[in-house]
Amino acid sequence: MPADPSRIVTARQMLAHLGLTPADLAAQPEPARRMPTLAEYLPRVAAAASPGTRRTYGTYWNRMSADLGHLRLDEVTASDIEALMRQVTATARTRRTSRHGRHAGEHVIAAARAVYRRAIADGYLTAPDSPMERLRAASRRLGSRTLGWHDCDFCGAFKSNGEYRYYLPDGEIYAAPMMILHYVEKHGYRPPGELRDGLRAAGQPRWDWRAERLHAVLLDQSEDPDFRCQAAVDLANWNDPRALDALRRAAHDEDLADVAGDEIGRSLAAFVDRGLARDLLTEELHVMVRYGLEEASGR
């Protein structure tokens, strides 16, 4: 939409009055939006929430404001929330039953999560700043799937199997059942600090002993096919031509492709996404590899 010329004239006159030119405005970046403290921000969250949400979380928001209100949104750590959760749990326990204690603790986590979701929506924080989003982003591929399913012991509503494996940039490896996302989201589970810190550390894993080992297992025809399948899943964590080369060779190993071709295909899809294996799509591929590739690319 073209700007109204008369308003531009007015704007120029105002600038002249202030002793400024339009170039001065362009040269000076807009001051960064000030990050509010929790005490400043919580009333806005409460005002925007539905009456039901306010009823459920109001007391926990007040508690957050009292204990952590002086901190800026980006200064509050998972440990702060955790400490608050323990205090609230302990208080509730002395008053009522242990069941109430656990509920109160879960409410603290849910109340804090509601605040941080809104802070992300309002543009104060980016999604990777939140531990939950970091965990979700790192939980890419399921390995070690079994034929059975697991129900949540707390709410029974969720069924799953398999595990996520986290290859941290510092050389550590963590594994967690797929249920970890559900436990964190619905039941206030906090993964160990080492994992949270590791996920916060920037960077891709470098080619190291872990990659060498997975590479060797994948290409060793005397290895257990299930181990080779897991290696095919995990090797995709390395954005490295050696990983791609091993996966391509594995894709042409008929016996392996018969049992693990879909996982090899999913891993190859990661390299297609990275722009490293565009020619792959035209290659003669085992039907299972093609299935995995297409399934992963179709998402």
Ligand SMILES: [Zn+2]
């Ligand atoms: Zn559950």
